[in-house]
Amino acid sequence: MSPAAFIAASRFGLGVRAGEAAADDPRGWLKAQLAGEAVVPAGFSGLPAGRELVVRLVQAQEAGREARQGRTPVPGGFGPVAGGPAPLLPPRSSVPADAEEGAEAPLAPPPLTLPSGTAVLASPPAGPARGPAPGGMPALAGFQDPRKLFQREMRDLYLREAGARLGAMIATDQPFRERLVMFWSNHFTVSVQRPVVAGLVGSFEREAIRPHVTGRFEDLLRAAIRHPAMLLYLDNARSIGPNSRAGQRNRRGLNENLAREVLELHTLGVAGGYGQDDVRAFAAILTGWSVPGSRDAGLDAGTGGFVFRPVAHEPGDKTLLGRRYPEAGEAEGLAALAALARHPATAHHLATKMARHFIADEPPPAAVARLERAFLDSDGDLGHLARVLIESPEAWAGPQAKIKTPQELMVSALRVTGAGWPADRLVGQLRQLGQMPFAAPSPAGWPDDAGHWIGPEAMMRRIAWCSLAGHRLAALIRPADLLEAAIGPVARPETREAVLQAPSAAEAVTLVLASPEFQRR
Amino acid sequence: MPSGSGRSSGSDRSHGPGWGRPDRRQVLLGLPVTLALAAAGFGPMPLALAAPAAPGARRLVVVILRGAMDGLAAVAPYGDPDYREQRGPLALAGPGGDGGVLDLDGRFGLHPALAPLHDFYRNGTFAVIHAVASPYRGRSHFDGQDVLEDGYGAARAVVSGTGDSGWLNRALGLLPPGRSWPESRPGLAIGQTVPLMLRGTVPVGSWAPAALPVPGPGLLDRLAGLYRGDPVLASALEEGLRSEVFADAALAAAPEPVPAPEPVPAPASVMAPVAGMPPAAATAPRPGNRFPDLTAVLARFLNPDTGPQVAVMELGGWDTHTGQGTVRGRLADALGLLAEGLAAFARTLAPTVWRRTAVLVVTEFGRTVAANGTGGTDHGTGGCAFLLGGAVAGGRVLADWPGLARPALFEGRDLMPTLDLRAVIKGVLRDHLGLATAGLDAMVFPDSGAVSPVPGLIRT
Numbered sequence: 001m002s003p004a005a006f007i008a009a010s011r012f013g014l015g016v017r018a019g020e021a022a023a024d025d026p027r028g029w030l031k032a033q034l035a036g037e038a039v040v041p042a043g044f045s046g047l048p049a050g051r052e053l054v055v056r057l058v059q060a061q062e063a064g065r066e067a068r069q070g071r072t073p074v075p076g077g078f079g080p081v082a083g084g085p086a087p088l089l090p091p092r093s094s095v096p097a098d099a100e101e102g103a104e105a106p107l108a109p110p111p112l113t114l115p116s117g118t119a120v121l122a123s124p125p126a127g128p129a130r131g132p133a134p135g136g137m138p139a140l141a142g143f144q145d146p147r148k149l150f151q152r153e154m155r156d157l158y159l160r161e162a163g164a165r166l167g168a169m170i171a172t173d174q175p176f177r178e179r180l181v182m183f184w185s186n187h188f189t190v191s192v193q194r195p196v197v198a199g200l201v202g203s204f205e206r207e208a209i210r211p212h213v214t215g216r217f218e219d220l221l222r223a224a225i226r227h228p229a230m231l232l233y234l235d236n237a238r239s240i241g242p243n244s245r246a247g248q249r250n251r252r253g254l255n256e257n258l259a260r261e262v263l264e265l266h267t268l269g270v271a272g273g274y275g276q277d278d279v280r281a282f283a284a285i286l287t288g289w290s291v292p293g294s295r296d297a298g299l300d301a302g303t304g305g306f307v308f309r310p311v312a313h314e315p316g317d318k319t320l321l322g323r324r325y326p327e328a329g330e331a332e333g334l335a336a337l338a339a340l341a342r343h344p345a346t347a348h349h350l351a352t353k354m355a356r357h358f359i360a361d362e363p364p365p366a367a368v369a370r371l372e373r374a375f376l377d378s379d380g381d382l383g384h385l386a387r388v389l390i391e392s393p394e395a396w397a398g399p400q401a402k403i404k405t406p407q408e409l410m411v412s413a414l415r416v417t418g419a420g421w422p423a424d425r426l427v428g429q430l431r432q433l434g435q436m437p438f439a440a441p442s443p444a445g446w447p448d449d450a451g452h453w454i455g456p457e458a459m460m461r462r463i464a465w466c467s468l469a470g471h472r473l474a475a476l477i478r479p480a481d482l483l484e485a486a487i488g489p490v491a492r493p494e495t496r497e498a499v500l501q502a503p504s505a506a507e508a509v510t511l512v513l514a515s516p517e518f519q520r521r
Numbered sequence: 522m523p524s525g526s527g528r529s530s531g532s533d534r535s536h537g538p539g540w541g542r543p544d545r546r547q548v549l550l551g552l553p554v555t556l557a558l559a560a561a562g563f564g565p566m567p568l569a570l571a572a573p574a575a576p577g578a579r580r581l582v583v584v585i586l587r588g589a590m591d592g593l594a595a596v597a598p599y600g601d602p603d604y605r606e607q608r609g610p611l612a613l614a615g616p617g618g619d620g621g622v623l624d625l626d627g628r629f630g631l632h633p634a635l636a637p638l639h640d641f642y643r644n645g646t647f648a649v650i651h652a653v654a655s656p657y658r659g660r661s662h663f664d665g666q667d668v669l670e671d672g673y674g675a676a677r678a679v680v681s682g683t684g685d686s687g688w689l690n691r692a693l694g695l696l697p698p699g700r701s702w703p704e705s706r707p708g709l710a711i712g713q714t715v716p717l718m719l720r721g722t723v724p725v726g727s728w729a730p731a732a733l734p735v736p737g738p739g740l741l742d743r744l745a746g747l748y749r750g751d752p753v754l755a756s757a758l759e760e761g762l763r764s765e766v767f768a769d770a771a772l773a774a775a776p777e778p779v780p781a782p783e784p785v786p787a788p789a790s791v792m793a794p795v796a797g798m799p800p801a802a803a804t805a806p807r808p809g810n811r812f813p814d815l816t817a818v819l820a821r822f823l824n825p826d827t828g829p830q831v832a833v834m835e836l837g838g839w840d841t842h843t844g845q846g847t848v849r850g851r852l853a854d855a856l857g858l859l860a861e862g863l864a865a866f867a868r869t870l871a872p873t874v875w876r877r878t879a880v881l882v883v884t885e886f887g888r889t890v891a892a893n894g895t896g897g898t899d900h901g902t903g904g905c906a907f908l909l910g911g912a913v914a915g916g917r918v919l920a921d922w923p924g925l926a927r928p929a930l931f932e933g934r935d936l937m938p939t940l941d942l943r944a945v946i947k948g949v950l951r952d953h954l955g956l957a958t959a960g961l962d963a964m965v966f967p968d969s970g971a972v973s974p975v976p977g978l979i980r981t
Contacts, residue, residue: 193837235842238895253894257842260660260900270661276932279660403753432733434713441837442587444663450753455715456764457727459757463744464733492750498743507740514744516751 002026006489007396010521011358013175015412016485018477020173030390033174034214034383041168047161050203051305054228054291056150057199064147154199158192161202162437163423169411180213180386181205182407183357187350188224188266189445190233192438197233201438204229207304217350217380218341225262225337228291228305234258234443241287241314254314259283261443267340269349274321281318285325285332288313347375353448354385359394360401361449367394400490400520403450406433408521409462410469413513416486417473429468433461463514470510479508487517579877579912579953580823582832582866583689585716586859586884587666588839592904593890593936594852595635596649596918600628603925611892613847620848625649629918633848634856637864641909642916648908648978650945651920654886654938660900662840665885670718672943672966688965690721692950693831695960706763709822709829711815719833724756726764726829730808730818735765771822772808812836812862820869823878830954836862839884845897863909876911879953879979883942889934890925903936906945912953914980941972948975 001009001022008026009016023029172178185205192198208227212220224230231237235257240246242253259282264270288309308330318325318332323339325332340346351371355363374388375381389395404412407430414421430436434453440446447453473482483491483499495515502508512518597613598604599622605612613632614621622630623639629649631639641647657668668674672688693708708725710716715727741762748755808818815834822828838855845852863880870878887904903923908915923929923937931937943966950956950965951974962970 235895235897238843240894242894247894255842255893255895255897256899257840264661264663270659270664276660429733432731442662451717451720452714454753454757455710455713455727456725456757456760457710457713457729457731458761459754460735460761460765461713461731461733463741463758464731464735467736467740468733494749495747498747502743503739507743510736510740511743511747515747516754519754 001489003489004396005029009175010412011395011400011402012179012390014169014172014179014408015175015415015521017173017175017415018418018485027390030176031387033176034386036174038177038210038214039172039174041164041172043164043167044206047164047202047206048157049305050200050207050228051292053157053199053203054232054305057154057196058291058293060147060150064145067145067147157199158201158438159424159427162427165202165205165437166411166423166426169407170414175415176386177213180382181210183354184213184220184382185209186440186445186448187353188220188230189440189443190227190229190438191440191443192436193441194233197229200229200232203227205438212382214383214386215381216341217346217375217382218338220382221262221266221341222334222337223304224266225258225333226289226304226306230258231289231291231306234261236286237290239283239287239289240312241284243316244287244312244314246309246312247314254280254283254287256280256283259286262337262340265444267349268343268345269352272343272345272349278320281320281325282336284314285318285320285336288330289333341380342376344372344376347372347380350385351375354389355394356448357402358389359392361451364394367392400517402521403453404519404521405446405453406430406435406462406465407437409433409513409519410465412486412518412521413466413469413473417477417482419473419476421472429465433465434458462519466514467506467510469513470508471506474505474509477509479505479512482509482512486512487515490517491515492517577877578826578830579955580828580830580832580874580879580910581949581953582819582823582834582878582880582910583718584859584863584880584882585666585670585718585833585835586839586882587662587835587837588841588884589662589665589886589888589900590839590855590884590904591841591845591852591888591898592651592884593887594845594847594898595632595856596625596651596905597622597630597632598628598651598922598925599630601922601925603927607890607925607927609892610896611845611847611898625918628922629920632853632856634853635860637860638907638909641867645916646909646911646913648913648915649905649918649920650908650940650975651905651918652903652923652936652938653906653940653942653945654903655883655942657886658902660886660902662885662900667717669883669885669942670716672718674943674966674968686721687716687718688946689718689831689833690723690725692954692956692961692965693723693725694721695956695964696830697955706760707830709764709819709832711819711832711834716833716835719831724760726760726767728764728768728822729815730810767827768822771825771828772818774821774825812858813865816862816866817869820866820874824869824871824874841888842893842897842899843895845892867909872911879908879910879912879949881946881949882907882909883946887936890930890936891934901935902931903938906942908945908949908978912979914977919975940975943969943972944975945978947972948978950974952976952979952981 001016004026005022005024006016008023008030009020012030169175169178169182188209190197190201190204192201197204204224204227208223208230209220212223228237235255236259239255239258240250240252242248247253256279260279263272263274263279263282268274288311290307290309290312291305292307310329313329316327320336321339321343325335328335348368351368351374352363354371355367359367370392371385371388374385378384410426410430410433413419414426427437431439435446477485479499479502483496487495495511495517499508499511499515502511593608594611594613597608599613599615613630616622616624616630620633623633623636624630625642629651631642638647642649655665655669656674657665659665670687672691690708696707706724706726708719708723710719710725710727712727712729715725719725741758745755745758748758808814812834819832819834823832836855836859838851838858841850841852841855844850847853859882863882866880867875883906884904887901888898889901891898893899919940921939923939925936927933929937947958947961947966947969950961951958956965958974961974962968966972
């Protein structure tokens with residue numbers, strides 16, 4: 001394998017795949033992945049749509065609310081039980097639906113954490129997911145807390161989604177495209193750290209990110225911000241214009257969380273030249289962007305699980321970044337996103353992040369400038385941006401500058417050995433390595449620098465994982481073959497010697513996986 | 522489960538030879554890895570346990586609350602005439618009533634979820650610093666945390682990436698000479714990653730209970746050789762081994778003796794040992810991952826003289842944009858976990874160590890005075906910090922209180938900061954760790970000469 005083919009596979013892709021012939025024309029191989037149709041991974045079939053999930057989530061919230069008020073759920077419905085305890089709170093009918101939809105998650109599933117000392121998650125169910133059937137609450141035999149059922153179902157769904165995504169990364173023959181999915185999904189982080197979205201994170205990536213990674217940034221931005229997972233994760237589903245009808249009725253108002261993070265993280269960047277007034281104005285523009293509730297029969301929820309709720313929209317003109325947005329309801333937000341998607345600060349922010357991901361933690365300014373220009377010149381064509389990246393000499397130069405994240409390490413190890421491991425185990429192991437899928441610590445996503453990923457404890461865990469993998473994978477591949485396939489073009493003599501002289505096959509495989517050549521890309 | 526280490530070495534029998542529980546003391550303290558690392562140019566490493574170099578050394582723990590804790594909820598200025606109106610639905614009841622705050626000084630009251638800390642307040646080992654903020658005046662979590670941790674002040678570039686080092690690491694570099702830590706480093710992060718605050722040129726350790734089995738010493742030795750040409754991986758491995766060895770030893774050590782009577786009387790509910798019963802941590806077979814588990818582990822690390830002098834922990838869950846609640850809710854849950862963790866730390870720390878320990882609790886900024894439209898609060902500015910420990914001159918609230926009347930608010934919405942958090946930190950570093958002001962002004966917090974250390978935070 002030529003050095004360039006190795007870089008194409010490991011830095012642009014997700015690692016060399018077992019049995020895959022090296023590309024004669026690495027740049028052409030990468031570009032072909034962008035040009036072709038995106039292949040929908042086989043493991044995605046049967047996974048539910050975000051729209052379906054968010055409807056059921058709101059139903060479960062309402063059921064939980066009723067249960068908390070003492071109206072115990074009964075089979076087939078949720079009417080009050082005669083003789084049951086008196087409600088502790090005023091009946092919800094006195095509160096308009098607008099103000100209550102998307103209320104903070106009574107349905108927070110149990111945190112997706114494992115007992116310390118458990119290296120694997122419980123296996124997901126083999127058959128259809130437990131719990132309610134799509135579209136309605138289950139017929140319950142005796143009392144079962146509908147929220148608990150739903151939480152368990154969402155936890156199982158999370159595992160299926162995480163497993164399907166890992167499977168796609170391990171098996172794909174479009175690894176550059178798959179890395180772009182990973183990159184943009186991290187850019188628009190939706191994380192199970194807010195448990196309310198635990199069941200939605202997979203649909204978010206499948207529906208909002210995947211279709212747009214070689215399309216226009218404006219489309220990607222719009223899809224990501226309007227997806228119910230994002231609207232719930234960053235609280236916009238509940239944000240209400242203080243002067244809207246709903247706001248006047250309930251003395252409720254703005255929540256500026258989504259507006260701030262779109263400006264800071266998704267578009268302009270923290271130094272992008274916006275102020276607190278812009279955050280407030282943008283939050284007002286985005287009021288009414290919400291998720292469907294059970295009383296939204298009259299609203300068009302479209303196909304994505306987004307609704308615009310006029311009754312919650314802040315009336316009047318707004319000014320964002322010096323530009324006036326006349327009152328236009330839902331269209332204000334669309335216009336604002338379109339402007340943000342084309343802003344020069346956005347171009348710089350995205351170019352910097354992309355260069356950092358594909359070239360080095362401290363990206364070369366020339367490469368950043370080139371990507372920035374490409375973004376602006378192409379009106380945010382992300383496919384064009386990816387092609388400019390392929391043609392950037394910095395991405396092909398020099399040593400392996402980037403440390404693999406735990407997920408990259410795992411995926412590349414499984415790609416090169418062709419091993420199949422149960423997805424729930426991989427998820428548990430990733431948690432131990434500090435990168436459980438869809439679980440970034442904040443809306444800023446996973447950090448993209450060695451300082452975060454390589455610390456003393458993290459290093460020990462990486463080595464421990466490599467050893468675990470080495471002992472399991474040694475039966476599948478000869479160490480000498482693995483050495484050539486995984487790091488052949490960059491292997492140093494001392495690494496070759498250590499691998500060939502290792503006392504056991506398991507240790508030899510471990511040494512390949514833990515070597516600096518494989519820990520980096 | 523083997524006792525002691527948080528790692529499950531030996532628990533997976535499928536690994537065959539080499540996967541038994543290695544004696545990791547040997548791995549580092551004696552042996553091939555050590556030699557390999559020394560040969561690799563990492564400088565001399567002590568090959569034997571030197572006599573504890575710093576018996577009686579002071580301990581400083583910094584707890585970073587990520588996500589911006591609402592200082593006005595944690596420590597409510599219930600005596601402020603504008604408090605109730607400005608806080609609206611988030612206002613807590615005054616002291617004495619059901620769900621009311623726990624009075625501190627007639628002006629401020631602790632959130633009821635922080636009840637365990639009230640005991641420390643009453644015995645003079647807990648202090649609140651209010652209306653305080655780092656020099657950061659924006660409202661980005663990520664930028665705010667960088668400023669909080671790197672200590673370069675508001676003037677630092679905010680463009681991309683983070684600084685190269687944190688103020689606590691630079692402070693470690695100024696510790697008086699003559700203190701060497703044969704087993705651990707003077708700085709330790711509890712967690713998988715080392716927070717920016719503790720990153721820098723002074724080597725530090727990190728540790729967290731893990732479920733992945735530790736490989737045997739032969740493999741680690743070979744890897745140390747392979748990492749010779751890669752300083753990033755090499756130093757991480759060296760420090761990881763060091764932390765591992767230290768943690769194993771500290772967790773395997775005999776439980777601390779029943780605490781002797783305290784010169785500073787401990788609050789009965791939190792500190793007093795039950796006669797004849799070992800401290801709680803000693804009965805726990807292995808550490809868990811909850812914050813109180815980790816604080817108790819940290820206390821056990823700090824107890825021996827060979828333990829780190831400075832440690833950092835992190836706790837999230839403070840970004841309460843929705844459903845913040847009052848007596849109950851997301852914030853009360855987070856506060857309860859914090860208080861439970863700090864109490865577990867105090868309970869597990871040996872009394873002699875408690876007397877020379879200070880815990881500083883900080884967050885990136887405060888939150889809006891008024892509730893937002895969704896039962897929560899948005900990013901603000903001024904907030905509060907805590908100091909806890911036997912070395913702390915506590916039992917008081919330090920605040921140059923700006924008031925909550927609308928004209929007094931920062932940008933019309935946030936608590937106005939009247940104290941630079943760096944002044945608090947500098948006071949602690951000077952009076953607790955004995956660092957010279959010149960170094961604090963120039964190295965730890967560059968260009969901060971105008972920010973004078975707050976005196977009197979530490980008992981002398």
